[in-house]
Amino acid sequence: MTRSTYSAALLGLRRSALAAGVVLVLASGAAHAQDGSGESTMIKLIRGLIDSGALKPEAGQALLLEAQREAAVARPAAAAGAIAAQPGDVRVPYIPQTVRDEIREELKTSVMAQAKAEGWAAPDQVPDWTQRLRVQGDVRVRNESRLYSDRNSDIEVDWARINTGNGYDVNGNTNLGLPPLRNTREDRNNSWRIRARLGVVAELGEHTRAGVRLATGNDNGPVSSTQTLGGGLAKKDAWLDQAWLSYTPVQGLDIIGGRFGNPYWSTDTLFSNDLNFDGLAFKYAYPLGGEGLSLFATLGLTPLEYSSDGFPNTSQTKMKSENKWLNGVQVGADWQFGDQQKLRAAVGYFDFRNIAGEYSQPCALYAGADHCSSDWSRPAFMQKGNTLMLLRNIALDPLDPANTPMPQYVGLASEFELLDLNLAWETPTFAGYALRVEGHGIKNLAFDRNRMWSRAQGGIVTNLGAAANGVAGPQDIQSGDMAYMAQATFGQLALKQAGDWNVWLGYKRLEADALPDAYNDSNFHLGGTNAKGYYLGSSYMFDKNVWLTGRWMAAKEVTGAPQSIDVFQLEVNAGF
Incomplete structure (x- = not known):
């Protein structure tokens, strides 16, 4: 009952x-x-x-x-x-x-x-425990089309697939085959896709809560819970999407640990809407009396990767721990003033520690070695756009140097320390409608072409232009350290009842190394960085907690070879 x-x-x-x-x-x-x-x-x-x-x-x-x-x-x-x-x-x-x-x-x-x-x-x-549980979830059914320009370059290496395998042999004498390549010219029309999420939140006591959520997804990648239909009508996968404990020792302070939703106020320019965070977060909110002003702050400690305890597998001497982290802090304010005017602003600093690639010590793979010292530094997950470097310093076989196989992995050439600024302003207009204007700017403070070139020891494999004098150098790295987004939304900003609607129009520009390409929106330009373009959309609620959304995203490369990708999505969402 x-x-x-x-x-x-x-x-x-x-x-x-x-x-x-x-x-x-x-x-x-x-x-x-x-x-x-x-x-x-x-x-x-x-x-x-x-x-x-x-x-x-x-x-x-x-x-x-x-x-x-x-x-x-x-x-x-x-x-x-x-x-x-x-x-x-x-x-x-x-x-x-x-x-x-x-x-x-x-x-x-x-x-x-x-x-x-x-x-x-x-x-x-x-039973008393049933009165302390709250079930929540959502279901989405989407039709999606991906449209590619005929002018796109047809050589777009799928480096993520290379990193999950045994590497790609870059020696043309021992490997005549091409690396795995992305589709860049053939449209994919009318793909049916779903997303389903189901969670339970339990009020354990006066100060403690717990949550568990399952979600669909094509794989265990962090940025999307969308599952493509088809596959011979095979059953679809479900993953552990969240599992967390939250403790509120004093009013306004929330301490949460485990795997939980994004604790920061952000747009999908930096963090995908489906992205969840591991680790620990401290969130604090403080209202300043009756002045309509309140402050908030978030501190997050997020482990991105742990190196294997048993690496290398075939050596009695194991490598020291090499762990990757995201440490973030954000402070901001909410201000309500005038005739229902709302202004929100926040500044954040996000330090991605130890995620850049390392060039390895010489490794004699020809002599039976099955690893190189920097294999741990390849990203566990990546989309596309960042400047990449070869990781392995492979020793040549002295008996046949020209025919020494050279299977390579790739890593990030740049470090990432992000300064992040978010702004949003809401104002009522007429007939119960409202307007929201928001902007998001990101600058990678650690971007440095000279350091990238030195770290890679010349082994840059993406975002590298033709050398003017025939000798490539750091000046030939075609990249940048800035990203920004601007968007305007009009209508009922929060859809609450049948008949509510809104429309939005926005623009994004993400230079290649403005931020890690692994964690942002997977829809615009099909994910990653080195992309710019417009997007627009609209939502209409036609029943209680059920709404229709359509969006169009038109994006192309910022620098480098042509890569124009348009994405159209029409979907029905239901929340409960």
Whole structure:
């Protein structure tokens, strides 16, 4: 039995008890006013209750006799000049105990019969833990088309696939095959895709909560929970999307650990809307009295990767721990002023520690070695756009140097320390509509072409232009350290009821090394960096908690070979 059903049952019981109380009060009051027929109002009321079945005939007859007796006593008294009842006076006649007991038992029997017929549950029959759980989730059904320009370069290496395999042999004498390549010219129309998420939040105590959520997804990548349909009608996967504990020691402070939703205020320019965070976060909010101003701050400690405890597998000497982290801090303010004006601003610093690639010590793979010292530094997940470098310093076979296989992995050439600025302004307009204008700017403070070239020891493999004098150098790295987004939204900013709608228009520009390409939106330019373009969309809520959304994203490369990708999505979303 749900909590709402139980509440309705309890309300019905209270109403029945109230009705019985009204009968008793009326039966005990001085309701002896008569109409033209000579019968008092009380007598008529009792007759009506008997006729409707609300009172059994036996109990009703007893009340009738008592009412008639009271009326008979009242008439002579009035005729003899008795003092008339004044407004507010109450007569309390005697009601036999047997009659009161019978009414009570009749009411109890009637209510219990109704409870049994409708499946009510008594309070002590509902487990306490069910009242502390809240189930929440959403379902999305999407039709998606990906449209590529015929002018796109047809040589777009899928470096992520290389990193998950045994590497790619870059020696043309021992490998004549091409590396795995991305699709860049053939459209993919009308792909049906779904997303489903189901979670439970438990109120464990006055200060502690816990949450668990499952979600769909094509793979265990961090930036998308979308699952492509088809596949021979095979069953779809479900992943552990969240698992967290939250503790609130004082009002305004929330400490959360485990795997949880994005703790920072951000747009999908930096962090995908589907991205969850591992580790620990401290969130604090502080309202400044009645001035309409409040402050907030977030500190996050997120482990991105741990190097294997057993690396290298075939060596008695194991490598020291090499761990990758994201440490972030953000502070901001909310200000409500004027005629429902809202302004929000935040500045953040995000330090991605130890995620840049390292050039390895010489490794003699030809002699049977199965690893190089920097293999750990390849990213666990990547999309596309960042400047990449070869990681392995492969020693040549002295007996046949020209034919030495050279299977390579790639890593990030740049380090990333991000300065992040977010702004949003909301204002009412007319007819209940509102306008929101927002902007997001990011600068990679650690971007340095000379350091990138030195780290790679010349082994840059992406975002490298043709050398002017035939000798490549750091000046030929075609990259940048800035990203920004601007968007305007008009309509009902939060869809709440059927008929609500909004529209939005925005522009993004993400230079190649402005931010790590692994964690941002996977839809615009199909994910990653080195992309710029416009996007627009609209949503319409056509039923409670159900809405239709359509969006168009047109993006192309910032630098390098042509890569124009348009994405159209039409979807129905439902939340519960």
